[in-house]
Amino acid sequence: MAKVAILGAGSWGTALAIVLCDNGHEVHLWGHRKEHIEAINRTKKNEKYLPNVPLPDNLTGFYSLKDAVENVETIVLAVPTKAIREVLSQLREAIDLPVLIVHVSKGIEPGSLKRISEIIEEEMPPHLLKDVVVLSGPSHAEEVSLRQPTTVTSASKNIQAAKFVQDLFINRYFRVYTNPDIIGVEIGGALKNIIALAAGISDGLGYGDNAKAALITRGLAEISRLGCKMGANPLTFSGLAGIGDLIVTCTSVHSRNWRAGHLLGKGKKLDEVLESMGMVVEGVRTTKAAKQLSEKYSVKMPIANVLYEVLFHEKDPKEAVEALMARVKTHEMEDLVNILENRNEEL
Numbered sequence: 075m076a077k078v079a080i081l082g083a084g085s086w087g088t089a090l091a092i093v094l095c096d097n098g099h100e101v102h103l104w105g106h107r108k109e110h111i112e113a114i115n116r117t118k119k120n121e122k123y124l125p126n127v128p129l130p131d132n133l134t135g136f137y138s139l140k141d142a143v144e145n146v147e148t149i150v151l152a153v154p155t156k157a158i159r160e161v162l163s164q165l166r167e168a169i170d171l172p173v174l175i176v177h178v179s180k181g182i183e184p185g186s187l188k189r190i191s192e193i194i195e196e197e198m199p200p201h202l203l204k205d206v207v208v209l210s211g212p213s214h215a216e217e218v219s220l221r222q223p224t225t226v227t228s229a230s231k232n233i234q235a236a237k238f239v240q241d242l243f244i245n246r247y248f249r250v251y252t253n254p255d256i257i258g259v260e261i262g263g264a265l266k267n268i269i270a271l272a273a274g275i276s277d278g279l280g281y282g283d284n285a286k287a288a289l290i291t292r293g294l295a296e297i298s299r300l301g302c303k304m305g306a307n308p309l310t311f312s313g314l315a316g317i318g319d320l321i322v323t324c325t326s327v328h329s330r331n332w333r334a335g336h337l338l339g340k341g342k343k344l345d346e347v348l349e350s351m352g353m354v355v356e357g358v359r360t361t362k363a364a365k366q367l368s369e370k371y372s373v374k375m376p377i378a379n380v381l382y383e384v385l386f387h388e389k390d391p392k393e394a395v396e397a398l399m400a401r402v403k404t405h406e407m408e409d410l411v412n413i414l415e416n417r418n419e420e421l
């Protein structure tokens with residue numbers, strides 16, 4: 075059995091701690107707020123993030139990062155994207171021996187446009203980093219913590235590391251696959267949040283299932299277009315970290331991104347929506363990154379771009395939908411048609 079430290083005592087860190095405890099591992103759940111960790115240890119509950127779910131006995135909360143990671147070789151990084159660099163800077167001061175980092179965050183950093191695994195490789199000195207693995211897929215903490223059937227994928231440049239993480243987490247309700255395509259898995263996990271915000275807006279405006287299916291399908295088209303330009307395997311987007319996560323996030327009431335979008339569609343302002351959520355809504359920052367990425371790679375991302383206008387330039391959500399519907403007519407498989415036309419010209 076392994077000793078694992080989970081950094082981030084929010085919804086996802088806590089749900090994954092339950093999975094690892096069920097698998098018999100010794101789990102150290104680290105959080106940066108002393109009173110929160112003390113309450114977790116005292117009540118064996120995480121009242122703020124997963125109320126009503128009893129926590130297992132072999133889960134211990136830690137406030138000192140140094141104590142949490144002592145003699146631990148596997149670290150699960152479960153904080154929001156905007157906190158990743160800060161937590162890694164504390165981690166590299168707290169360890170002497172190399173660790174395997176499993177990250178579970180779904181975002182891209184605006185400005186640098188880095189994926190999380192790239193940030194980890196940048197922040198951790200090589201002598202302190204064994205490997206980086208991302209664990210991602212359709213998996214709401216609320217359901218995992220109730221031990222409801224869930225599937226995810228473990229991806230790494232080093233397939234042996236991905237398999238190690240598969241073995242660590244897999245059990246009768248949490249099924250873990252492996253995938254060597256870390257780029258595709260990270261891009262799919264981050265960008266589906268943008269489409270979920272848009273799906274929430276559509277539902278908030280009162281549009282129906284046709285509109286939602288359109289957003290999911292055309293959303294997947296723009297995620298795949300960008301992902302492939304960034305080096306992902308196109309097949310990853312028809313897997314758990316692609317269409318799988320897109321479906322769950324666009325259709326589940328558990329999704330913070332969908333819920334935030336829903337409130338925006340009902341006419342609430344972004345600031346008040348984010349304030350009322352009390353949990354991270356990753357899609358907001360990632361929309362900024364997606365706009366920058368679509369420009370950098372010259373990839374058309376109409377949904378991400380119009381959402382950017384809604385979030386940051388107060389574009390009316392209804393007008394945003396009208397703008398999407400009124401785009402210049404095009405082929406559904408635009409890129410494929412271009413490829414085929416070029417090929418015919420060459421023949």
Ligand SMILES: NC(=O)C1=CN([C@@H]2O[C@H](COP(=O)(O)OP(=O)(O)OC[C@H]3O[C@@H](n4cnc5c(N)ncnc54)[C@H](OP(=O)(O)O)[C@@H]3O)[C@@H](O)[C@H]2O)C=CC1
Nearest residue numbers: 083084085086087106152153154157179180214215353354
């Ligand atoms: N929830 C889910 O179902 C899933 C979430 N994810 C991803 O996991 C990541 C984490 O999300 P989730 O757990 O849901 O988020 P939550 O908002 O539920 O919790 C975030 C946690 O991170 C802590 N935190 C924030 N900033 C820092 C910091 N600088 N140092 C230390 N801790 C910090 C928060 O502390 P505080 O309480 O003080 O704010 C809180 O405990 C996100 O990228 C999300 O997309 C992936 C799959 C499923």
Ligand SMILES: O=C(CO)COP(=O)(O)O
Nearest residue numbers: 211212213214329330331
């Ligand atoms: O990534 C998730 C489910 O797979 C969680 O999505 P939200 O952050 O929208 O709740």
